[in-house]
Amino acid sequence: MISCHEAVDQLWEYLDNTVDEVDRAKVEEHLARCRRCCAEMEFAQELRRALANGAEVDIPRDVLNRLQQTLEELEQ
Amino acid sequence: MARAADRDERMGDFHDLARDQLPRLYSIARRLVGDDGEDAVQECLLKAYRGYSQLRDPDAGPAWLVSILVNCCRDSGRARARSPRPVDFEELEQFSLYRKIAYEDPFPYSDSLHLDFLAGFGPEDVRAVLMRLPELYRVPLVLVYMDGFLAKEVARMLDAPLGTVLARLHRGRKLFEKQLWDYAEENGLTREARG
Numbered sequence: 001m002i003s004c005h006e007a008v009d010q011l012w013e014y015l016d017n018t019v020d021e022v023d024r025a026k027v028e029e030h031l032a033r034c035r036r037c038c039a040e041m042e043f044a045q046e047l048r049r050a051l052a053n054g055a056e057v058d059i060p061r062d063v064l065n066r067l068q069q070t071l072e073e074l075e076q
Numbered sequence: 077m078a079r080a081a082d083r084d085e086r087m088g089d090f091h092d093l094a095r096d097q098l099p100r101l102y103s104i105a106r107r108l109v110g111d112d113g114e115d116a117v118q119e120c121l122l123k124a125y126r127g128y129s130q131l132r133d134p135d136a137g138p139a140w141l142v143s144i145l146v147n148c149c150r151d152s153g154r155a156r157a158r159s160p161r162p163v164d165f166e167e168l169e170q171f172s173l174y175r176k177i178a179y180e181d182p183f184p185y186s187d188s189l190h191l192d193f194l195a196g197f198g199p200e201d202v203r204a205v206l207m208r209l210p211e212l213y214r215v216p217l218v219l220v221y222m223d224g225f226l227a228k229e230v231a232r233m234l235d236a237p238l239g240t241v242l243a244r245l246h247r248g249r250k251l252f253e254k255q256l257w258d259y260a261e262e263n264g265l266t267r268e269a270r271g
Contacts, residue, residue: 016227055199
């Protein structure tokens with residue numbers, strides 16, 4: 001079985017589905033037996049959620065107007 | 077005559093596409109370059125207008141615009157970190173935010189220490205932390221984890237090998253974790269719960 005360090009090092013890649021099948025199986029085997037690494041994986045999922053939650057930036061009305069104005073000028 | 081009508085139709089398509097994507101482009105630009113986001117979108121619109129005739133697949137239009145925007149942000153140097161700090165990658169590889177929080181135990185009475193730590197970060201804090209990262213790592217992190225692009229799509233946008241993008245994502249995540257902790261300490265997010 002891989003070590004905690006090896007499993008944790010691949011957690012994000014595991015969640016991203018960018019590890020190959022062999023490594024994926026190794027991580028899953030480790031997680032099945034290690035509660036601490038399961039907790040660390042849950043934390044990695046929360047971190048990803050925090051990142052995604054920072055994504056939405058509303059466009060202020062005056063900025064939108066200026067950008068639309070640029071588009072209109074390109075049209076002429 | 078027919079050629080002019082075709083051109084007008086294509087330019088009409090461009091304006092529909094660009095107008096539709098303006099909020100998304102601005103949102104991405106703000107996360108890549110902060111206050112310079114509007115300038116980056118302006119530049120992107122000009123470049124996209126000039127290059128629209130080269131776009132063969134209209135369905136690829138939104139991703140094509142993002143690709144132009146990302147390169148506008150990088151080319152101009154706008155994407156530089158706000159406060160670039162030297163990075164010790166050897167030390168960084170050993171860093172784990174999960175272990176750091178457990179060791180420092182900022183909220184001793186908490187039953188959900190790690191979640192309480194993250195709960196201190198609002199969306200603006202998360203974006204401020206991202207702005208501390210060097211552009212090299214911030215750009216793939218934003219595009220993959222905030223905008224849902226696949227690593228291989230980001231590799232195409234940046235004209236970089238997939239392995240390079242995956243390696244930057246790996247380091248970028250580590251840097252993000254480290255900067256989250258530093259930001260929390262500097263902004264009292266690890267102390268407030270102690271009071």
